Amino acid sequence: MQSDVTNYKPLTPSNIDMLPQIEALPFDLRQDIKVVSTVFPFRTNRYIVENLIDWARVPHDPIYQLTFPQHGMLSPADYSTMARLIASHAPRAQIKAAARDIQMRHNPHPAGQMVYNVPQLNGVPVPGVQHKYKETVLFFPSQGQTCHAYCSYCFRWAQFIGDQDLRFASKEAEGLARYLAQHPEVTDVLFTGGDPMVMNARRLRQTIEPLLAPRLEHVHTIRIGTKSLAYWPQRYVSDADADDVIRLFEDIIAQDRHLAIMAHFSHPREFETPIARQAIRRLRDIGCEIRMQAPIIHHVNDNVTAWATMWREGVKLGMIPYYMFVSRDTGPKNYFEVPLAEAVHIFRQAYSQVSGLARTVRGPVMSATPGKVHITGTAQIKGQRVFVLRFLQGRNPDWVGRPFFARYDQEATWLFDLEPAFSSEAFFFDANTEYASA
Ligand SMILES: *Cc1c(COP(=O)(O)O)cnc(C)c1O
Ligand code: SF4
Numbered sequence: 001m002q003s004d005v006t007n008y009k010p011l012t013p014s015n016i017d018m019l020p021q022i023e024a025l026p027f028d029l030r031q032d033i034k035v036v037s038t039v040f041p042f043r044t045n046r047y048i049v050e051n052l053i054d055w056a057r058v059p060h061d062p063i064y065q066l067t068f069p070q071h072g073m074l075s076p077a078d079y080s081t082m083a084r085l086i087a088s089h090a091p092r093a094q095i096k097a098a099a100r101d102i103q104m105r106h107n108p109h110p111a112g113q114m115v116y117n118v119p120q121l122n123g124v125p126v127p128g129v130q131h132k133y134k135e136t137v138l139f140f141p142s143q144g145q146t147c148h149a150y151c152s153y154c155f156r157w158a159q160f161i162g163d164q165d166l167r168f169a170s171k172e173a174e175g176l177a178r179y180l181a182q183h184p185e186v187t188d189v190l191f192t193g194g195d196p197m198v199m200n201a202r203r204l205r206q207t208i209e210p211l212l213a214p215r216l217e218h219v220h221t222i223r224i225g226t227k228s229l230a231y232w233p234q235r236y237v238s239d240a241d242a243d244d245v246i247r248l249f250e251d252i253i254a255q256d257r258h259l260a261i262m263a264h265f266s267h268p269r270e271f272e273t274p275i276a277r278q279a280i281r282r283l284r285d286i287g288c289e290i291r292m293q294a295p296i297i298h299h300v301n302d303n304v305t306a307w308a309t310m311w312r313e314g315v316k317l318g319m320i321p322y323y324m325f326v327s328r329d330t331g332p333k334n335y336f337e338v339p340l341a342e343a344v345h346i347f348r349q350a351y352s353q354v355s356g357l358a359r360t361v362r363g364p365v366m367s368a369t370p371g372k373v374h375i376t377g378t379a380q381i382k383g384q385r386v387f388v389l390r391f392l393q394g395r396n397p398d399w400v401g402r403p404f405f406a407r408y409d410q411e412a413t414w415l416f417d418l419e420p421a422f423s424s425e426a427f428f429f430d431a432n433t434e435y436a437s438a
């Protein structure tokens with residue numbers, strides 16, 4: 001387990017075959033890795049392979065499903081196209097072109113990310129910044145546009161396939177600081193990616209420190225959205241600059257800012273290892289809050305026990321359950337999607353099994369173009385079965401907290417599948433373009 005602790009080396013399709021765990025896989029599973037990874041980005045690491053995956057349960061192991069390419073991520077037709085090209089040793093360019101064709105059919109930019117939310121400073125767009133909800137600004141540092149490993153369901157997958165046009169990155173943190181100076185309404189800055197914690201401590205400091213300036217004291221909260229506690233807890237414990245990371249975090253807190261790690265945890269297995277627990281302990285000891293969030297994913301965590309255990313054990317370790325998301329309409333969605341009705345059911349069952357301290361969690365939540373929509377449950381109203389929904393965040397702040405109703409639909413998997421209940425013509429926020437995916 002200590003093999004890779006100070007020297008992070010990703011495993012990719014080109015070097016994964018060396019691992020004994022991969023060599024031991026049946027031929028068709030190795031073939032799936034080869035074929036599917038030509039289309040969807042694949043990266044893992046030794047810590048995941050050696051500590052998180054139970055190889056006796058592969059391919060059904062949840063962490064294997066979470067990080068390794070799966071046969072069902074491609075349609076049968078697309079799978080055989082790619083398999084044929086590989087078997088016939090087609091030229092690289094031809095394989096790439098075929099892969100790109102498939103990628104473009106998988107909605108690489110869901111929820112209008114590129115089009116809607118880039119703010120302007122004195123008439124000039126501020127790169128790497130997204131300002132959708134009044135209080136909170138998202139920042140995508142250009143050096144954080146990759147991850148320690150890739151989730152197979154990643155909705156940011158387009159960033160990882162090297163298409164510059166689709167990359168949502170920034171040159172520098174200075175533009176962000178200038179923007180914030182003109183926006184006193186912003187209380188929260190959320191660093192996201194990829195995963196900002198792939199940056200070394202020096203780069204992280206360069207990125208975050210400008211926000212601690214006295215003129216930006218309206219920025220109360222620094223949030224860091226990261227999967228590192230799951231995929232690379234060494235970041236906080238044994239990496240060469242782990243102590244520098246902790247020192248940076250201490251400095252943020254010493255400036256009276258609230259520091260929150262928005263920890264992407266998909267399965268309780270991810271924080272069972274001693275080193276993950278050590279990392280969590282270290283962050284909690286310096287006063288850093290850890291909030292847990294993840295999408296509900298078929299084959300990975302679409303069961304009550306996974307969520308109830310995650311919330312219960314997470315609270316025990318001092319973490320705060322935050323969101324259960326619905327996975328977005330992108331990439332290999334068909335393979336991973338969970339119908340909203342089922343997500344609601346799993347959420348309720350799990351929620352009812354945990355103490356009030358774990359009921360800080362909200363879900364299932366869709367982060368859609370008009371806003372963050374919470375499916376609060378189902379109900380029978382005037383003889384009609386409905387979903388009860390409300391905005392947790394809205395493109396228009398006036399939408400927030402207003403309950404609304406959609407016809408119950410067993411199959412719906414996203415907001416745009418839903419129809420208004422009670423024969424109303426449209427939802428109050430409706431404008432089809434507003435929630436059609438871009
Ligand atoms: C989720 C999200 C936020 C943060 O919302 P909170 O409800 O404060 O967690 C900010 N911006 C965007 C675009 C988001 O999707
Ligand atoms: S941690 Fe997030 S951005 Fe990184 S691969 Fe997973 S889902 Fe994608």
